[in-house]
Structure formats: structure tokens, C-alpha cells
Amino acid sequence: MNLSQQRRSFIKNLGLVGLGASISPIMLQSCGGTSTQTVLEEITKELFFKISLAQWSLHKALFAGDLDNLDFTAYTKKEFDIHAVEYVSAFFKDKAKDMSYLGEMKKRASDNGVESVLIMVDDEGYLGDLDTAARNQSVDNHKKWVEAAQFLGCHSIRVNAFGRGSAEEVAAAAIDGLRSLSEFALDYDINILVENHGGYSSDGQWLANVIQSTGMANCGTLPDFGNFCIKRSDGSEWGGECLEEYDRYKGVAEMMPFAKGVSAKTYDFDADGNCIETDYERMLQIVKDAGYTGYIGIEYEGSNLSEMEGIQATKALLERVGMSMD
Template sequence: MKNRRKFIKQLGLGAVGTGLITALPESLYAKSTTALKYDISLAQFSLASEFFTGKHNTLEFPARAKNEFGIDIVEYVSMFFADKITDASFLKELKMRTDDLGVTNNLIMVDDENIADLDKAKRDHAVESHYKFVDAAKVLGCTSIRVNLGSLEQTGTAEEVRDAALEGYSKLLEFGDQNEMDIIVENHVGHSCNGKWLANIMKEVNHKRAGVLPDFGNFCVNRTKPETMDIEGFMNTKCLEKYDMYLGIEELMPYAKGVSAKTHKFDANGNETEIDFNRVFDIIEKSGFNGVVGIEYEGGLMHLQGMEGYLSNEEGIRATKKLIEKSV
């Protein structure tokens, strides 16, 4: 973790990674002609290092997804264009570009104020702060926004956070319903990384606009506290306890309105080193899911730091796509 301390500062300076690129067979990146059971999307966070350094921008992202990776469904991340989220001309331009490309805008992953805050005033403010993302998603033609039930600094027992989450989430769902927008939750931070806890939230809200975005890699239920409340602080934390990934995915799939296929590192055969994709997709298939599977490659952040064994953004996206294609 010490090697990650200077990561965000390096990003801010536009540092170029000098790490070793893992040599994998070219066949891992070849475009497949196999008919798939699920549509595949590309999450903007797969190119996070380029957005953090200013080498890439949201307006160009859809064309990159289609022309470079052959993917015509995209998922945005709020932090990469938060300053433009209420800019009508920007949203109009982005929608026009995607329409011209034949690219579908699927969802916006929103990391904003905590709608499960134990303080009611803060919770109510957080809910209303999400309205602008619903509005933007509607302009773009998205089907949903992804939200969090919790935050890096969340306090409270599982029961206390559940009660707060039910109230805040239900209020936001009302706004989503008014705008015909699904509001889905990712197992992302805190108690939401417990599959049973999050599944129970879905049972209790019992709303047609509610749902989850199961993320293969986010089942850490006990993590060291970050020194700073930003991505640098989070990357320097350590997971102390993990929830069973396969059990968690199985518990969440009945409520899934999307899937986030998280990857970090690949072996010589193109398999994710910590996630059995065949096992995961067996669970997904048995659930009857028929939605979109999103590629979310995070290893590019480590590659930029020069950490050994991680692929570049481009290589990682292609390897993830290939792995999904051979797992379904």
C-alpha cells in the first residue's frame, strides 16, 4: 500500500506509468464473432487513469468505446463530468454524439452525498442532490442511475444504516418513478458489501424502480479507515474481512438490473486471478438475468503506477471482454 501513497499526486502531474506490461497471447484481445447471451457495455471507470490525468474526456468516450473496443453501450461515472451534469448544452452534445454513433447510454454511476446518512437533515439533502443526476440520465436516454447506500466515512450499526437507507432510498425512488428512471444500488461501500444486507433492502423497499448492480469485486465488509476521504485514501486502505463473493452474487442476482464485471489481473490463460468467471456466470444464468453486463477494468490504475503484472487500460478492457465472451 505504501507504493500507492503518491498515486493521486502522480495522476495530478500527468505521470506516465513505466511498469511492466504483462505479455498475454494476442488471441485474448481478438474480436469475437460468438453470439452472446448478454449485451456488453463499457464502464467509463475502465479508463479511469486517463480521466484522472485529463488525457481523455467524456464527450469522446462513446466513440472510443465503439471504434476501439467494438462496444456500443456505455456507462458513465459522475465524478468524470460532475461539473457538466447540469450543463444542458453539454448533455445535448453528448446525446447527439451517441445517437450519431449508434451508441446506447445505459446508466450513470453516481458517487455523491450519502443517502443513507444517519443524520436526517444530511440524508434529505443527499437525496435531493441526486435529482440532478436523474435529470441528466433522462436527457441522455439512460435507463438508470447507480447510487450508494453508505460512504467511506459511514458510521452506525447494520440496523441503524438499514433504517436510514430505507428512508433515503425510498424517497429517491419516488423521484425516479416520477421520471421513469430506475435507481439501482451497487455493493460498493460499507454494509452494502454484505449481499444479504443489500438483498434485504431490496425486499423491504419492494419498488419496481429499485434494483442492484452486483459488482464482482466489491465484497469487503470490513476495511481500514481511509486517511483522506478521496480515491487516494480509499486505495491506501486494506480489506480486513470479505463477504463470500459467490454467495453475495447469488443473493443479489434476483434483484439485478445490471451486472458489473470487475477485473484487476489476468493469468497467462486470460482468466481473472481472483474471480472464477465461469462460476459467476453460472450463477447469473441460473438467476434468469437477461440484462447488460458491464466491463469495469480497474487494473489500469495499478498499471499506471508501474505495478508489475497489470495490463494497460486498453489491454485490460479487451481481456475482460474476451473473458466474458468465453464464460457465457
């Protein structure tokens, strides 16, 4: 067995190393005596994507005050050895124009060698609102986040394409709102990305058509491996029981041609460290076949593991599956 085969066999057998299990000398013997550092370096070299951490993975700790937004980048590097982050606007929602605060965020990211990838923006109105005035207000509300993203060194902001009306009506409104915001973002070299986040946006074909119809190269998608409920009992995007769900593999495949980011959603894991709700081998193959080589952001939302354990399990899964792919 050559070194590459040994390394692959080792990684496949490693399982949930991220859950705190140490790499023992006995385990290293199965990898030809290769050092831990060498093994981990080879993992990074052979993955077709890069790994980032979505801040929402730590939303419980952040909302509880156990972790401060300013400490997020240092915590990400120290606890998970991840060197890229995706911020969530909710954790500094009143700081979008506070240059002193943003400056401190930028400094801490730089000091820790952590790249700021994007900002996930919520609660700024519906970009697919059928009311023109309300839609334009939503566009204006998002502009400060475009400016903040540029300052922090991000390449994108993630937005929502929500609206109330028929699929055709909301699509037309969303195309207008997204085009307007994307035109503004051009001068800042920022992308406007839409995630499948409930309602019509979780219909992969609907969203792909909306993005394509904007005619803007900086308007794209952020496919999430979860979030494919298109109809809930209370008519909301997230709240009620899911009544109709879109096929996640079909949806991601439809969104990938426009993807400038990807979210690795996880909730629960089996005894072998595999995600229960999503076949990661199948899903990562879809991502790879699309020619995507950018960041895949870890977004753990489960409750059976702690946030730290869930993040570590998701990272281990991404590395293990990614390493096994040809």
C-alpha cells in the first residue's frame, strides 16, 4: 500500500476524530508512521474545497452571552483549527455602520489569520416584496451590510428572497430587488447570494430562474444542504410544521451553477459519524461535479450534540468524505 492509499485508509478509519479523540501512535502506524501534522496537511491538500465556519453554528452560545461576537474568529481558530468564518448579522445587528466596532472585528480576524468570507443578513425586509416601496426599502436596508462586508474583507453577503404572493409574482419582485441590490454592490466588489431558506426560495428551479433572470454576474446562490421546506402549516418560512419538502439533492444541483458559497447543514449523526438527514457522499459529489472549489461553511443546528461537538463532527465528516473522493 502506497502512502496515498495508507493516508486514505487512515482517514476513513478515523471517524469522529473531531469529537476529541486523539490520534494515537497505534493509529499512525496504520498510516505508515506518518506524523499527525503530515496527515492533517495532506487532508487539506487533497480536499477539493475549503472549510469555513458559519457563525450560526454557535448561535446558542452567542445568544446566551457565553461567546462574544468579537471573540468568534479567535475561538474558531483555537477550538476547531478553522481559518475562515461566515458572520451572521444578528450578532452585530446594530454595528453595521460602527466603524470602530467593525475595525476591531477586522483586526481580530487578521491577528488570528482568519479570513472573513461573508455576512449572512436577516431581518432587513423582503427583497421579493410585491409592494415596490417596501421592496426598495429592503434594498436600502441591505446596503449598509454590503459596505460592512467590503470593509471586513468578505466577498459576499447572503440575503433572502422572500415575498408574499404567487410564485410568479414573488419571482418578478425578487428579480427586481436582487438586481437593484446587486447593481449597488458592484462598486464594492461584493456578491449578493440567495440561500434556500424557506418558501419559494427552497424550490431549486424557482431560485435558479430568479438568479439567472437578474442578469447580474455578482448575484448568485448559497446552496444549503438542508432548508428545503417549501410549505409550512402556518405559511411561514421557518415556523410551522413542514407540509411539503423539495428534494435536497435536486435542489442543490439546480443551484450549484450559480453558487459562490455552500452551507454544510447537519443535525444528527449515526454511530459511524455520518449525517443522518443528508448523504454527504452524494451531496459533495454534486458540489464537486459542478466544478466548485470555494468554501463550504459548517452549519450545525442539532441538539443531540453540543455546538462544539456538532461542529467538530461536521468538520470530521467533510474531511473524511472529501478525502475519499476521486
